[in-house]
Structure formats: structure tokens, C-alpha cells
Amino acid sequence: MERTSSPAPNSHESISSGSDRLTAIATSQDRRGSQHEAILADTLSRRPTNLNEVELERIETYRLQHRSTVGSGVPVPREEWLPMGAGKPYPPVLPDPEQFVVEFTDANDLLHPQNWSLRQKIIISVVLSYSTFVSSFASAIYSSAVVEISPQFHISSEVAILGVTLYVLGFASGPTLWAPASELIGRRWPIIVGVFGFAIFTVGTATCKDVQTLMLTRFFAGFFAASPIAIVPAVFADIYSNQTRGVAIAMFAMAVFVGPFASPFTGGFITMSYLGWRWTMYISCIMGFLSTVLCLLFLKETYAPAILVEKAIKLRRQTHNWGIRARQEEVELDWEELITINFSRPFRMLFTEPIVFLISLWMSFVYGLIYALLSAYPVVFQGLHGMNLGVGSLPFIGLIVGEFLGGAYTLLDQKSYAKKLAANNNIPIPEWRLPPSILGGICFTIGLFWFGWTGWTKSIHWMAPTASGVVTGFGIYVIFLQCFNYLIDSYLTFAASVFAANTIIRSAVGAAFPLFSKQMFNNLGVQWAGTLLGCLALIMVPIPLVFIKIGPILRKKSKFAPTFGPRESTRAEKEPRASV
Structure with missing residues (x-):
């Protein structure tokens, strides 16, 4: 028998109480099979049946979350x-353990x-967007600073640029801890x-005396x-x-992608000044400490079970009744279970969920191009056009x-x-998020061809490749934002794990691109390197069309994704399901 979920975040928090009562009774003493079935039948008979598909799917989603977080277990025999x-x-x-479980009213x-309040949500969103930035x-x-x-x-310079690669590899490693x-x-x-750990290690980078310390602290x-990168979408x-989540994710996406493009000219002028390269790190750690203070002051817990x-x-403090508890307190922190269930979940989702894998693959190529442009722009504007850092x-x-x-x-x-x-009764269909990403993919492809064929020679004014960035940036942002929203709508409660994956x-x-981008643009030439990347981007333009077609089928087969649809859960309305 498996434990049931934490209460769902709406008016139906208490709907799963019947099934939860079964769990509480079963874990309190050793039950035989016949008793178990009798209790289950009684539980289902008392469960409301006038629920719409969204409410039922939300209950199932939270049950799934609780099973994956707490794990499943069977009553221990009394003799043990x-x-x-x-x-x-x-x-x-x-007498009735369910009475001791707290719920939302x-x-x-x-x-x-x-x-x-909207004011409180905006404050939290701004603080977290700043932390992500x-x-x-x-x-x-x-x-x-290279x-x-x-x-x-x-x-x-090839060894020095490892500071970027190792930092982004840290991005890849961190979510395995932070999301679970x-x-x-x-x-x-x-x-x-x-954010505090980031600030501390960035101080180490700023004060390092050798290259080993530099590389370790960057990683x-x-x-x-990676903590805000992986968790902030789940907070939103x-x-x-x-209705409003898309606007919040737009803020998050802006923070993710403005940061890498705002830092080169900021760092360039700092490095050229009397301050030197170390102040690029000092400024980063000051920003990190400010982010820590803002989070301590304004960030409240947003996870409903917590x-x-x-x-x-x-x-418990107010009533002195120590039997009062929350569902999340039933989580048993067993290291083997944490590793096999919680910490492995992002990897399991990455390699068992086609939606997560293929969308992430497309986003990875676009993300890698961001760091490739950090090498390509200096080749064009500093190398060909003779501009300073x-x-x-x-x-x-x-x-x-x-x-x-x-x-x-x-x-x-x-x-x-x-x-x-x-028009669809507030039932979200994740595939509705994808059509704008088709336009984004087309613009992204055009921008790469434009940059390659206007940035390869000094005879073309520098404004031409600069203008290509407007089209490229538009494509990058639209692709990422719509993919972010699609993943959240598809996986809801497991947003943190899916974003970790x-x-x-x-x-x-992204960590690999800085290692070869400069050599690629120098050896192939800007025009042919841009053409190569543009062709790869063109191949990936139809990806949203594929998911618009088969996305609902994949979500129905998923172990993690609730299947919202216009009337997909009609049978469930008549026969409510229970995870027992």
C-alpha cells in the first residue's frame, strides 16, 4: 500500500482525506488483506464523485508526488x-489519525x-528574478577577464576559458541536489x-593566487x-x-538570458580600467550577497506541503497536542531512498520522458549558442573591426x-x-504554448545566417552583424519562454525536477561550446561557421510541430505528467481513482 499525497493547493485539499485515512490506519497497525479491502471499499464509498477532471487530476498529481517523495511501504508485522x-x-x-492531519481550510x-496578495507575489518574483539574473x-x-x-x-586563452566551462558545468551538477x-x-x-554559497565561492575566485583555486571556485x-536557475520556475x-504564470515565467526567462549578454561589456570596461579583472568577480559576489539578504528578508516559503x-x-506549540502533523512530516529521510527516488528523479525524467528529453535537447542547442556567441562576437568586432574590449x-x-x-x-x-x-473551463493544454516557438525558431535561424554573412568581412558595416543580434535574441527568448511554459504545464508538481533535468x-x-567556438569561427570563417549553425537551427524548427501532434499521447503515457484535456478524464469523474 502506498502513501497518499499532500493536500492539493486549492479548495479541494481535503478531498483526498478518505484515501489518506486508509494510509494512516494501515501504518498504525498490522492489517490483513481482507480488512484492507474492506477499508478501501468504505473509503471509496465516502469519496465525493461530483468532481471535474481538473480536480481529479490535481489529486492524482499530488498522490504521485507523495509516492515519489515518501516512497511506498507496507505495515511492519507486530512481532517486528x-x-x-x-x-x-x-x-x-x-482513534482517528486523520483528525490530526493539518489541511488548508x-x-x-x-x-x-x-x-x-499580488503585491507579495510581485516582491517575491522580483527578488527571485534578480537572483536568477x-x-x-x-x-x-x-x-x-580571460x-x-x-x-x-x-x-x-584556451585553458583560461575553462573558467566559463566549469561554471556552467556547475550549473549542470547543482540541480541534482537543489531540485530534489x-x-x-x-x-x-x-x-x-x-545564492549565499555562490557569493562565498565567487569571493574565492576574486582572491585566488593560482589557477587551480580559480578553476575550483568557479565550478x-x-x-x-544553479539553485535559483532550477527552483525559481517551481516557485512561480x-x-x-x-492564467498568470506565463507572465512570471517571462520575467524568469528574461533574467536567464539578459545576464549572459549584459555581462561582456560590463566586464570589458571593468577589465580595461584600473580595477582589473578581479573586480569582475568582486562585483559578482557583491550582487550575490545582496541577493542573499533580499531572499532572507522577502522570500517566504511557497511549497504547499512545507x-x-x-x-x-x-x-503543536499552541495546543500542546503533539499528535498534530502534516503529510510532509511523514517523509522518512533514508539516504538510500533519497538517492534512488529523489536525487535520481531528474535523471529518470530526462531519460524516460520523451517530452523532457527532446525539448531539453532543442533548448540545449540554443543555450550552447549563447556561449558560442561570447566567442564569436569578439572575433568579429574586436578582431575584424578593431574595437577594444x-x-x-x-x-x-x-x-x-x-x-x-x-x-x-x-x-x-x-x-x-x-x-x-x-473557453476550455480553465483546463490548460500544454501544447497551446508551442506555436510561438515556431516563429522563435525561424527568427533564430535567420539571425544566425544574417550574422555569418554580414560579419565575415570588414567591408560590411559593423551595424549589420549587430542588427542580426536583434533577430537572434528575439528567437532565443521566444523559444526558451514557450518551452519553459510547456514543461511547467506538462509536469506541474514536478516542475523543480523537470527543470533540473x-x-x-x-x-x-553550454559548457562545451566555449571550448571550440573560437577555433570554429577562426578556422571555418565567420560566414561558414554561421551557416553551419544556421543549418542546425533550421533542422530543429519543426520540433514544436512534432509535440503539438504527439504531445498529448506522450503525456498520457507519462508516469509524472497529469493529462489535462478538454474531456480526457470523463471516466475518472464517474469512477474516482485512488492510489492505495
Whole structure:
């Protein structure tokens, strides 16, 4: 028999109480098979049947989450129980253990994150978007320091650029810890520990005396900086509804992609000044410490099961009734179970969920191009056009402008999405998110061809390849935003794990691109390197069309994705399912 889920975050938190009662009774004493079936039949007979498909699927989603988090178990036979000690008999079984489980009161319970004030949600969103920006900003600002790091530590530029690669590899490694932790203990502390750890290790980079320390601190800075990258989308899924979540994810995507393009010219001018390359790291760690303070002051816990744990703790203190508990407190922190169930979940989702794998593969290529451009732009603007380190990085502003245009486009498209949602009884269909990404893929492809064939010779004005960045940036932003939303809508409660899986493969690919990008553009020539990348991007344009066609089928077969659809759960309305 498996434990049931934490309460769902809406007015139907208490609907699963019948099934949960079965779990509580079964874990309190040894039950035989016939008793088990009798209790199950009684439980189902008392369960409401007037639920719509969204409510039923939400219940199933939270049950699935609880099974994957807590694991499954069977009652231990009485003869195997540990003794109470000191000759004490076993205490009597609680008359009705379900009465001691805390729940949200109703749909309007102010404890639930989706019922918080808009002001509070905006404050949390701004703080977390800033934390995400800091993580991504620090990934690329180092690239501007390579010209000084190489001679100072007597290493080649190829070795020096490993500082970018190792940081992004930290991005790939960190989510294996941060995402499962956020689904066990809540979102707040993993984010705070992550941004603080990033700041500490960045101080180490700024003060390092040898190249070994430089590389190690860059890796661990990236490992801790991965915390907001992996968890923030899950926080937005916690606090925003289907109608407004897209706007919040737009903020997150902007923070992720403006950072790497804003840091090269910032770092370039700092490195050229009397401050030197170390101040590119000092500024990053100052931003990290500020992020830590802001999170401590303004970031509240948003994970519904963890909020109920806090409620249970307060109630125990207020009532002195130590039987009061939350479902999440039933989680048994067994290291073997943590590794096999929790920490392995991002990898299992990556390699067993086709949606996660293929969407992440497309996003990985686009993400890798971001770090390839960090090498390509200096080849064109500093090498061919003779600009200095600071001025030669200003063309990255074209990419930032394109991303802001992409943000404006997606906000306008949000109105169309809201109409579809309202017409479908507020039931989200994840594939509705994908059509704009087709336009994004086309623009991304055009931008790469444009850059390659206008940036290869000095005879073409530098404004031409700079302008290509507007189209490229637009495509990058629209692709990523729609894919982010598609993954969240598809996996809901497991948003942290699915984003961990996405970040792992995306960052692994992104880490590899700086190692060969400069050589590729120098050896093939800007025009042919741009053509090669443009052709690869063109091949990937139809990917959204594939998922629009087969996405619903894949989600129905998924172990992690609830299958929302216009009337997909009609049978479930008549025969409510129970995970027992």
C-alpha cells in the first residue's frame, strides 16, 4: 500500500482525506488483506464523485508526488516492532489519525501561496528574478577577464576559458541536489543556501593566487548558482495560476538570458580600467550577497506541503497536542531512498520522458549558442573591426534588445492564451504554448545566417552583424519562454525536477561550446561557421510541430505528467481513482 499525497493547493485539499485515512490506519497497525479491502471499499464509498477532471487530476498529481517523495511501504508485522523500553506497553492507536492531519481550510485560505496578495507575489518574483539574473550574469562576465587571466597565470586563452566551462558545468551538477531538496524541505532554504554559497565561492575566485583555486571556485560557484536557475520556475508554479504564470515565467526567462549578454561589456570596461579583472568577480559576489539578504528578508516559503509543516509546528506549540502533523512530516529521510527516488528523479525524467528529453535537447542547442556567441562576437568586432574590449562587447546590446522585443511579443500573445484557457473551463493544454516557438525558431535561424554573412568581412558595416543580434535574441527568448511554459504545464508538481533535468543537459551542452567556438569561427570563417549553425537551427524548427501532434499521447503515457484535456478524464469523474 502506498502513501497518499499532500493536500492539493486549492479548495479541494481535503478531498483526498478518505484515501489518506486508509494510509494512516494501515501504518498504525498490522492489517490483513481482507480488512484492507474492506477499508478501501468504505473509503471509496465516502469519496465525493461530483468532481471535474481538473480536480481529479490535481489529486492524482499530488498522490504521485507523495509516492515519489515518501516512497511506498507496507505495515511492519507486530512481532517486528521495536520495544517501547522501560517495560512500557505500546500506546493505544489514535482513534482517528486523520483528525490530526493539518489541511488548508478552503479555496480562500490565505496560507496558500496562490491566495497571497499580488503585491507579495510581485516582491517575491522580483527578488527571485534578480537572483536568477545574478547567477547567469556571473557565468559570462568571466569571459571578459580571460585577456588578463592568461598572462597573469601563464596559461593559454584556451585553458583560461575553462573558467566559463566549469561554471556552467556547475550549473549542470547543482540541480541534482537543489531540485530534489526543494521538493523535500521546501523552496526557500535551498535558494538561500544556493545564492549565499555562490557569493562565498565567487569571493574565492576574486582572491585566488593560482589557477587551480580559480578553476575550483568557479565550478562550485556555478554549482551553488544553479539553485535559483532550477527552483525559481517551481516557485512561480506554486504562487501563480494558469492564467498568470506565463507572465512570471517571462520575467524568469528574461533574467536567464539578459545576464549572459549584459555581462561582456560590463566586464570589458571593468577589465580595461584600473580595477582589473578581479573586480569582475568582486562585483559578482557583491550582487550575490545582496541577493542573499533580499531572499532572507522577502522570500517566504511557497511549497504547499512545507507550508502545512509550518502550520502543524505552530499548532503543536499552541495546543500542546503533539499528535498534530502534516503529510510532509511523514517523509522518512533514508539516504538510500533519497538517492534512488529523489536525487535520481531528474535523471529518470530526462531519460524516460520523451517530452523532457527532446525539448531539453532543442533548448540545449540554443543555450550552447549563447556561449558560442561570447566567442564569436569578439572575433568579429574586436578582431575584424578593431574595437577594444569594452566597445567591442557593446554589440551584445542588440541581443538584449531582441530579447525585450520577444518579451513584448509573448505578453501580447498571453491574451490569446487566456482566451483559450477561459473557453476550455480553465483546463490548460500544454501544447497551446508551442506555436510561438515556431516563429522563435525561424527568427533564430535567420539571425544566425544574417550574422555569418554580414560579419565575415570588414567591408560590411559593423551595424549589420549587430542588427542580426536583434533577430537572434528575439528567437532565443521566444523559444526558451514557450518551452519553459510547456514543461511547467506538462509536469506541474514536478516542475523543480523537470527543470533540473532540463538544466543538467542544457548546461552540459553550454559548457562545451566555449571550448571550440573560437577555433570554429577562426578556422571555418565567420560566414561558414554561421551557416553551419544556421543549418542546425533550421533542422530543429519543426520540433514544436512534432509535440503539438504527439504531445498529448506522450503525456498520457507519462508516469509524472497529469493529462489535462478538454474531456480526457470523463471516466475518472464517474469512477474516482485512488492510489492505495
